[in-house]
Amino acid sequence: MNHAWIHPQWPAPTHVRGLSTTRQHGFSEPPYQWLNLGSRTGDDPEAVRLNRSYLQEHAGLPGDVFWLRQVHGTVVVPAHAGGDEPEADAVWTDRPGLPCGVLTADCLPVLLCDRRGTCVAAAHAGWRGLAAGVLEATVSALPAQPSELIAWLGPAIGPGRFEVGDDVREAFLQADPAAADAFTAGRRGHWYADLYRLASARLRALGVQSVHGGGFCTHTDRDRFFSYRRDGETGRMGTVIWLAR
Numbered sequence: 001m002n003h004a005w006i007h008p009q010w011p012a013p014t015h016v017r018g019l020s021t022t023r024q025h026g027f028s029e030p031p032y033q034w035l036n037l038g039s040r041t042g043d044d045p046e047a048v049r050l051n052r053s054y055l056q057e058h059a060g061l062p063g064d065v066f067w068l069r070q071v072h073g074t075v076v077v078p079a080h081a082g083g084d085e086p087e088a089d090a091v092w093t094d095r096p097g098l099p100c101g102v103l104t105a106d107c108l109p110v111l112l113c114d115r116r117g118t119c120v121a122a123a124h125a126g127w128r129g130l131a132a133g134v135l136e137a138t139v140s141a142l143p144a145q146p147s148e149l150i151a152w153l154g155p156a157i158g159p160g161r162f163e164v165g166d167d168v169r170e171a172f173l174q175a176d177p178a179a180a181d182a183f184t185a186g187r188r189g190h191w192y193a194d195l196y197r198l199a200s201a202r203l204r205a206l207g208v209q210s211v212h213g214g215g216f217c218t219h220t221d222r223d224r225f226f227s228y229r230r231d232g233e234t235g236r237m238g239t240v241i242w243l244a245r
Contacts, residue, residue: 004035005059008152010212013117015096018241019059020109020154022224026051028235036226036235038103039067043235055238065101065240066091072128076121076141089129090138092121099242105226106218108156108195109239110135112208114144120241125199127164131171135202146207154239155225158217159184159194162229166191172198176205 006020026035027050032043037055039048056064066079068088075088080095091100092112100122102109107126113119123129123138139146159182169191172179182197196214203211218225218237226235 006155008111008154008213010150010152011210012113012150012152013115015244016113016117016120016241017060017244018111018113018120018152018239020239021055021237023226023235023237024224025058026054031231031233032235035237037238038105038236040069041235042233055240059240061099061240062097062242062245063099065099065238066093067101067103067238068124070103070124072124072126072132074129074132074134074137076123076134076137078141089125089134090121090123090141092119092138092141093243094119094143096243096245099240101238101240103236103238104154104156104218105228105234105236106157106162108199109154109237110138110199110203111152111154111239111241112138112142112149113241114142114148115150116144116148117243119143120243122239122241125195127168127171127193127195127198130195130198130202131168131175135199136206139203139206139208147209149208150210151203151208151212153196153199153211153213155216155218155237156195157219157227157229159192159196161217161219162193162195163190164193165189168193176201
């Protein structure tokens with residue numbers, strides 16, 4: 001078993017393949033050690049190229065990952081349309097052999113597929129994207145009914161470490177007052193936000209009832225995960241999904 005990968009525990013069809021990387025293994029030097037997949041972090045481009053090649057070879061990917069230029073927005077693109085890292089925060093495909101990926105270092109990566117395994121998607125959901133509707137846009141883009149979708153929540157900053165201000169809490173409460181359950185009071189004017197609970201509630205409100213994963217904390221688990229909040233200058237993990245041929 002390669003401990004560089006975390007495999008989703010979810011009831012997806014066997015030909016739906018997915019994983020999240022950790023920082024373990026790889027070629028990057030501090031502060032990006034070791035398996036940094038982010039090309040816009042300040043890391044040596046050759047090290048990032050080697051890391052992406054390592055991922056493809058050792059995780060058994062069928063080809064290059066279709067990565068995005070992520071901007072904390074709600075744009076969803078089809079990987080089968082091609083392009084070189086388009087500006088978007090979610091990607092989907094219904095074509096076998098085309099890995100779709102997002103990069104994170106505290107934000108929440110979300111994988112989606114339908115129960116028949118005809119389409120897959122990966123979404124980058126930090127608090128801005130969640131509040132703006134990136135999961136709603138991703139579910140809408142998929143050629144499957146929400147009730148037929150299965151979701152997996154990958155490694156993100158945990159609820160005990162993600163401190164936000166009143167503005168972030170209000171952004172969620174304006175859309176759904178019940179989102180108050182995902183915030184725990186901290187010091188005055190600050191709250192601890194549970195990205196997993198916020199994302200799960202949004203997905204279930206859309207009709208996606210099969211939601212799995214969660215329980216990670218990129219901030220506290222220094223050995224396995226990069227964390228922007230913890231370290232500032234750091235690498236990025238990848239969360240990838242594809243349909244096997």
